[in-house]
Amino acid sequence: MPELPEVETIARTLAPEVVGREILGVSAPDPSALQPSLAGFAALAAGRRIVSVGRRGKLLLIALDNQGVIGVHLRMTGRVTTCGPDQEPDRPRAVLALSGGQRLCFADVRRFGSMHAFGPGEIEAWPFFASLGPEPLGLGAAEFRARLGQGRARIKALLLDQHVVAGIGNIYADESLFRAGIRPDAPACGISPRKRDGLLAAIQTVLAQAIAENGSSIRDYRDANGDAGAFQNHFKAYGRGGKPCLACGETMRVARVAGRSSTFCPHCQRGGGEAAVLCSAPPHKS
Ligand code: ZN
Numbered sequence: 001m002p003e004l005p006e007v008e009t010i011a012r013t014l015a016p017e018v019v020g021r022e023i024l025g026v027s028a029p030d031p032s033a034l035q036p037s038l039a040g041f042a043a044l045a046a047g048r049r050i051v052s053v054g055r056r057g058k059l060l061l062i063a064l065d066n067q068g069v070i071g072v073h074l075r076m077t078g079r080v081t082t083c084g085p086d087q088e089p090d091r092p093r094a095v096l097a098l099s100g101g102q103r104l105c106f107a108d109v110r111r112f113g114s115m116h117a118f119g120p121g122e123i124e125a126w127p128f129f130a131s132l133g134p135e136p137l138g139l140g141a142a143e144f145r146a147r148l149g150q151g152r153a154r155i156k157a158l159l160l161d162q163h164v165v166a167g168i169g170n171i172y173a174d175e176s177l178f179r180a181g182i183r184p185d186a187p188a189c190g191i192s193p194r195k196r197d198g199l200l201a202a203i204q205t206v207l208a209q210a211i212a213e214n215g216s217s218i219r220d221y222r223d224a225n226g227d228a229g230a231f232q233n234h235f236k237a238y239g240r241g242g243k244p245c246l247a248c249g250e251t252m253r254v255a256r257v258a259g260r261s262s263t264f265c266p267h268c269q270r271g272g273g274e275a276a277v278l279c280s281a282p283p284h285k286s
Pocket of ligand 1: 249
């Protein structure tokens with residue numbers, strides 16, 4: 001599933017292909033891909049010029065010249081690519097015909113993704129968008145500490161919660177927790193301020209490096225040009241269950257945390273497991 005670095009890479013590779021072009025028409029072999037509907041999407045998007053491509057959390061944002069925006073949820077297998085008039089798009093759910101013969105294609109094998117068109121000012125009122133937590137790159141240590149809270153929620157569950165911080169999924173949660181030396185099942189209340197600061201630094205380092213490597217390609221992810229990322233070559237935790245820890249040689253373990261398969265080193269990562277101190281002091285009210 002594309003996370004922040006993959007969506008950022010898609011935005012960066014898509015922008016030079018589509019910015020400045022007018023949306024001439026909208027077609028959808030699978031109309032359920034489009035929100036509010038095929039006709040509603042076309043009414044909001046057709047005739048508009050694309051002015052920029054960006055991202056908020058894992059949501060791809062295509063800004064239009066009337067202050068409207070197209071938000072793309074990639075979910076599990078969504079792909080946004082461009083193809084010219086002489087290229088056949090690969091089983092698209094929706095296609096935007098652009099000026100200059102360009103096309104923007106949304107393909108999505110498992111069909112969990114979607115494209116939403118919004119008129120001027122409408123996206124801010126979308127509950128999903130309005131409730132997103134802050135971006136982790138640029139987030140300050142004090143706010144990060146505060147957003148994790150002093151409760152008993154497992155740290156990985158908090159990192160995956162898009163209301164706490166936006167853009168982190170299973171891969172970058174595991175990679176960041178490994179680098180910070182914190183077990184994914186550690187309760188937030190048991191993580192010291194120093195460890196919290198170290199976790200934020202690890203998150204920011206991992207995300208920045210992954211963006212520099214054009215994301216991680218495990219199965220489906222490709223950028224807007226159809227190219228794979230390379231950060232999977234730097235994984236220290238994700239997908240390494242049963243293999244030796246790259247830091248200490250201990251066998252990496254896999255446990256289910258926050259409903260997700262989570263890989264960690266039982267020697268290098270602390271604070272969780274059956275012996276986890278579930279914080280004797282009552283949780284702070286917030
Ligand atoms: Zn280790």
